[in-house]
Amino acid sequence: MKQIKNWFKQYYLFLFFSLALLIGIEGLVRKEVVPNFIIPAPTGVIQTIVENWDSLLVKHLSATMLEFIIGFSIAVVGGVALSISMFFSKTIEQVLYPAIVVSQMIPIIVLSPIFILWFGYSIWSKVAVTVLICFFSIVVSTYDGFKSCDREYIDLLRSMGATKLQIFKKLHIPMCLPSFFTGFKMAIVYALVGATIGEWLGASQGLGYYSRRMSGNLNAEGVFAAITILTIVGILLFALASWLEKRLINKWKIEN
Amino acid sequence: MSLILKNVSYSFTNENDQKNHVISNLNMEVQTGEFVSLIGKSGTGKSTVLKLITGLLKENHGQILINNQEVSLGDVGYMPQKDLLLPWRTIIDNIMIASEFQKDLHISKEDARKWLDRVGLLKYENALPKQLSGGMRQRASFLRALFTGKDVLLLDEPFGALDALTKREMQTWLLSIWQDLNKTIIFITHDLEEAAYLSDRILLLHQNKTLEEIKVELPRPRKLGMIHSKEMVSLRQELEKKISNEANKKLV
Numbered sequence: 001m002k003q004i005k006n007w008f009k010q011y012y013l014f015l016f017f018s019l020a021l022l023i024g025i026e027g028l029v030r031k032e033v034v035p036n037f038i039i040p041a042p043t044g045v046i047q048t049i050v051e052n053w054d055s056l057l058v059k060h061l062s063a064t065m066l067e068f069i070i071g072f073s074i075a076v077v078g079g080v081a082l083s084i085s086m087f088f089s090k091t092i093e094q095v096l097y098p099a100i101v102v103s104q105m106i107p108i109i110v111l112s113p114i115f116i117l118w119f120g121y122s123i124w125s126k127v128a129v130t131v132l133i134c135f136f137s138i139v140v141s142t143y144d145g146f147k148s149c150d151r152e153y154i155d156l157l158r159s160m161g162a163t164k165l166q167i168f169k170k171l172h173i174p175m176c177l178p179s180f181f182t183g184f185k186m187a188i189v190y191a192l193v194g195a196t197i198g199e200w201l202g203a204s205q206g207l208g209y210y211s212r213r214m215s216g217n218l219n220a221e222g223v224f225a226a227i228t229i230l231t232i233v234g235i236l237l238f239a240l241a242s243w244l245e246k247r248l249i250n251k252w253k254i255e256n
Numbered sequence: 257m258s259l260i261l262k263n264v265s266y267s268f269t270n271e272n273d274q275k276n277h278v279i280s281n282l283n284m285e286v287q288t289g290e291f292v293s294l295i296g297k298s299g300t301g302k303s304t305v306l307k308l309i310t311g312l313l314k315e316n317h318g319q320i321l322i323n324n325q326e327v328s329l330g331d332v333g334y335m336p337q338k339d340l341l342l343p344w345r346t347i348i349d350n351i352m353i354a355s356e357f358q359k360d361l362h363i364s365k366e367d368a369r370k371w372l373d374r375v376g377l378l379k380y381e382n383a384l385p386k387q388l389s390g391g392m393r394q395r396a397s398f399l400r401a402l403f404t405g406k407d408v409l410l411l412d413e414p415f416g417a418l419d420a421l422t423k424r425e426m427q428t429w430l431l432s433i434w435q436d437l438n439k440t441i442i443f444i445t446h447d448l449e450e451a452a453y454l455s456d457r458i459l460l461l462h463q464n465k466t467l468e469e470i471k472v473e474l475p476r477p478r479k480l481g482m483i484h485s486k487e488m489v490s491l492r493q494e495l496e497k498k499i500s501n502e503a504n505k506k507l508v
Contacts, residue, residue: 152336152338152340153340153342155307155312155336156334156336156340157353157357158312158329159310159311159312159329159330159332159334160329160330160334160353160354160357160358160404161329161330161331161354161357161358162357163357166356166357170342170353170356171342174342174344249344
């Protein structure tokens with residue numbers, strides 16, 4: 001109860017502002033100052049979500065989520081594996097790390113038509129865009145986390161006769177977690193963006209596909225309904241990642 | 257003889273391809289159960305000597321023996337200046353960490369608790385390091401070095417970062433524990449009073465890489481009052497002179 005009170009204390013201005021904005025838009029649309037194919041009335045959006053509950057949530061959201069889950073999992077597992085291999089092998093690091101840094105400068109979205117070319121309209125083209133868009137933040141944050149470990153800690157454990165593998169397990173992995181989660185939280189939101197963009201390029205289901213189709217029909221309420229759902233899912237995913245972070249490291253994390 | 261350094265030299269080549277001689281032909285002997293302080297100006301290689309004894313650095317020439325065996329990593333207990341307690345581990349898990357790396361080392365939680373009680377940290381057994389004060393962390397860090405189970409403990413300026421009062425407390429505390437254990441302690445410090453108060457012998461590392469030995473002829477057990485005794489004051493003056501002479505030579 002106290003937590004909710006504190007939370008409200010911190011964000012009441014923001015909540016008030018949002019509410020006022022929504023009411024303002026509602027009023028402008030109802031008075032027909034703004035046509036509702038430009039900005040729909042918030043109540044209209046809610047109505048669209050309620051009316052199309054089955055198709056929006058069961059069909060389209062679950063399709064997007066499936067792409068997201070497969071893509072994000074591949075990015076996390078692959079990204080962490082690559083970071084570990086770069087950490088243990090100087091050669092792998094020297095070959096791949098510059099490539100990874102350079103690849104960050106490519107606007108990744110422009111590569112996505114290639115995946116349509118390779119994987120067609122199957123789920124894998126969407127998964128590929130998702131992986132590509134969040135892979136690098138996982139790799140860079142994890143690898144930097146491994147490297148950030150203080151030399152003095154390593155020397156201390158070495159002086160006790162610890163092997164490199166033991167030092168990795170007892171020191172580098174826990175030390176890496178704060179940096180890893182910075183990347184993880186960013187990646188979890190990027191991954192949802194990736195899945196949606198993948199659907200824009202070519203799909204027969206999913207919220208990205210749905211919003212694009214509605215946009216083609218000049219159905220602003222439909223577009224905003226999809227955006228609203230994606231926003232809520234994005235916030236929930238970020239909250240989930242933050243909760244996980246808190247569970248694992250916040251107890252000891254040194255706050256600067 | 258607990259620890260012997262025979263003609264030990266250590267040098268490294270820097271990025272300009274110049275050889276840097278940090279230690280040359282160092283000879284040193286420490287008896288079992290002896291408390292020896294290593295002092296000297298910055299840059300005379302005190303910490304390098306410690307790193308060589310731990311095995312973190314490998315000497316270019318000479319030999320380092322502990323109980324007549326050539327040293328390697330894991331042969332001594334090492335306590336660094338910073339406490340370096342792992343922030344995600346509880347105090348008891350921190351002090352028992354060495355037993356996770358050494359199969360033949362058996363320390364029970366009971367032993368650990370007994371010691372925590374002795375140093376006044378039992379109620380912090382399951383606390384995280386950030387909940388402890390600087391002095392408490394150093395005590396935990398000392399127990400961690402002690403729980404390596406080794407005969408030789410190397411303490412690298414362990415109280416350097418503490419305030420004067422806490423430092424004095426910690427010195428008395430360290431002496432009381434050392435007297436009950438048959439451990440050999442090599443102690444690095446910048447504080448001449450600390451060196452004189454704690455040690456049996458003081459080894460002064462000169463800038464010309466030679467080592468000078470100064471015996472501390474004060475009775476054991478040491479009492480805090482001795483700090484102001486005549487012997488202690490003259491010893492400190494002597495040490496200070498030896499070190500500041502060096503500074504003058506350098507200026508000329």
